[in-house]
Amino acid sequence: MEYKVDLNCDMGESFGAYQMGNDADILETISSANIACGFHAGDPATMRKTVQMALQKNVGIGVHPGLPDLTGFGRREMAITPDEAYDLVVYQIGALYGFVRAEGGRLQHVKPHGALYNMAAKDEALSDAIARAVYKVDPELILFGLAGSELVLAGERIGLKTANEVFSDRTYQADGSLTSRRESNALITDHAIAIQQIVKMVKEGKVQATDGTEVAIKADTICIHGDGKTALEFARQIPGALREEGIEINKISSFL
Numbered sequence: 001m002e003y004k005v006d007l008n009c010d011m012g013e014s015f016g017a018y019q020m021g022n023d024a025d026i027l028e029t030i031s032s033a034n035i036a037c038g039f040h041a042g043d044p045a046t047m048r049k050t051v052q053m054a055l056q057k058n059v060g061i062g063v064h065p066g067l068p069d070l071t072g073f074g075r076r077e078m079a080i081t082p083d084e085a086y087d088l089v090v091y092q093i094g095a096l097y098g099f100v101r102a103e104g105g106r107l108q109h110v111k112p113h114g115a116l117y118n119m120a121a122k123d124e125a126l127s128d129a130i131a132r133a134v135y136k137v138d139p140e141l142i143l144f145g146l147a148g149s150e151l152v153l154a155g156e157r158i159g160l161k162t163a164n165e166v167f168s169d170r171t172y173q174a175d176g177s178l179t180s181r182r183e184s185n186a187l188i189t190d191h192a193i194a195i196q197q198i199v200k201m202v203k204e205g206k207v208q209a210t211d212g213t214e215v216a217i218k219a220d221t222i223c224i225h226g227d228g229k230t231a232l233e234f235a236r237q238i239p240g241a242l243r244e245e246g247i248e249i250n251k252i253s254s255f256l
Helices: 044-056 082-102 114-122 124-137 150-158 191-204 231-244
Strands: 003-011 032-036 060-064 107-110 142-146 161-167 206-208 214-216 221-224 247-249
Touching (some): 060 082, 082 114, 082 124, 114 124, 114 142, 114 150, 124 142, 191 221
Parallel strands (some): 032 060, 142 161
């Protein structure tokens, strides 16, 4: 059996085009990049530089819209209406589209960030607004959402291509949701365990929840995080480890 998966990472989440952490090195290992648009992180110079680097590496470019919360890095929930969510997403798609178009590239996908992503995973009205925003700007864009979530369902309802996203370094609950970052066991720091989780999700369509139960899951794209202490080391391990398991890494637009 042939296994294909996209490998994505959040990018451009710094300020100033020359203070970009591991972004350049991690772009060597991934197939899709989610670029911050200035609301939870990033700024125009960082957006431009990140787009340029992604195009140089032939990495799929995605919009990473977040809540307007720089202090909280977009990880704190805000009471926004569906109309507000629609406007936030359209605005941020437009911002990144300008830089991508100016550099001769093309947008591939949209993946909400942080609290907006987690809120949309469970809120049908919010998900519908986000999906509508993506569709109205460009119905060819792919919508990333937590595997099996309301956001994926909303994208499917409106006619978008959707990618079920799984996480390499996060633990799961029995309902398929991610363990809250407020919990001590939210993150997987052992690289070997994280890779085992990836392989199980891609090849078996299952993930082991924190209570020991196995949860059915679909893995179209895998998220890795680029901001941890050992993020670059982990990112460099993944491609080889997946190839050894017969799993091919390609950008999502090439096989979805």
